[in-house]
Amino acid sequence: MKVRRIVVNKAERQRRLVRFLESDPFLTDEDLSQILRVSIQTIRLDRFELKIPEFKERVLTVAKNPGLSPRTLSSGELVGEMVDLEVGSSGISILTVTPEMALSKTSYIRGHHLFAQANSLAVAAIDAEIALTGIARVTFKRPVSCGEKVLARALIKLKKGNKYMVKVTSYVKDEVVFVGRFLIFAVTEEAIPQ
């Protein structure tokens, strides 16, 4: 039997799954199914094949072995939690909406949190020491409420010299809540004053 293309995809997906969980053990099967764009059943099959324990177990392990926790690529620079980053091409981050992000009169969060997540992800995806946003065009498709998890995907659409066009789409479950197009400039270290 020859190696099938789908098998390659499966192995690659499983490698990615392991990477994601190593960098962030707090991802649920649902998060992973959204990140990897497969059904939740597939994630469970993968986890089973890879002998990766369930969410509760992972959290317990981290909680009971404080020294072990590798913690996320939470660079502090980023709004949200980076779960994947292929510098120069794409990135994914997850933002868990907390009550203090919301407007007092509703449970809806203020738009600039979604913007911040998308903008910082877009900037992080650029392969440059320093990147600054020049122009952005964003659309808030529907309000986001407390407790929801926002998954943002960034994709570099175009690179021209030091200019990048990055498109970010943010989802809650499978619903698009935000779309943004960012024109970002890479800045060389020498160009910075002082």
Next chain:
Amino acid sequence: MKVRRIVVNKAERQRRLVRFLESDPFLTDEDLSQILRVSIQTIRLDRFELKIPEFKERVLTVAKNPGLSPRTLSSGELVGEMVDLEVGSSGISILTVTPEMALSKTSYIRGHHLFAQANSLAVAAIDAEIALTGIARVTFKRPVSCGEKVLARALIKLKKGNKYMVKVTSYVKDEVVFVGRFLIFAVTEEAIPQ
């Protein structure tokens, strides 16, 4: 009203409950109900009165504690300080740039802080209980550094039903650093689910 015997028991039980959870946060309500010889409902009542979160939350807190919650954006309703507001027509706010808004490699602040100031000002300028941003088109004219004061001016350009077009221009001294156009929707209280 005199102190009842049962009240004493209750207070004592709650003190013991706290002690047990302090020494072992991984006790479930069922464990506690067996330790303290009361029903599980009583334990839940006690936890509620003592504002002690549930098992899952406790485990998550312990697991995530190593260096978390870096606080990204101000938690107030408005980003920046409102210095003038004519509801329904215009507004001005001032944002003093602090070092934690900056990228580590430069003194430049990340664009989403300017966006947040402009967006929250635009929303505040609308004469409505609740307003949500629909579309925004923003331009970052030049980077802003630590220590600078950003003055944002919002002007309602157009009102059509519940839709508003607000233009925000932000300055450092007399220099324009940011321009944004926001399409904002006023929402009536009844339209919000729950």
Next chain:
DNA sequence: CTGTTTTTGGTACCTGGTACTAATTATATT
């Protein structure tokens, strides 16, 4: 014996799973 507090019981619902079966889709081989 009555009124109030405290405790208990029960239901419906939630998340993040396990365990299992069956159907569907994709791909490879004949």
Next chain:
DNA sequence: AATATAATTAGTACCAGGTACCAAAAACAG
């Protein structure tokens, strides 16, 4: 093109450890 096989998805029943709510029972004070 038909078929075998791998991979994926869908669906069900069940579990722990809860939340939220309501009603009933028990404990106790006056």
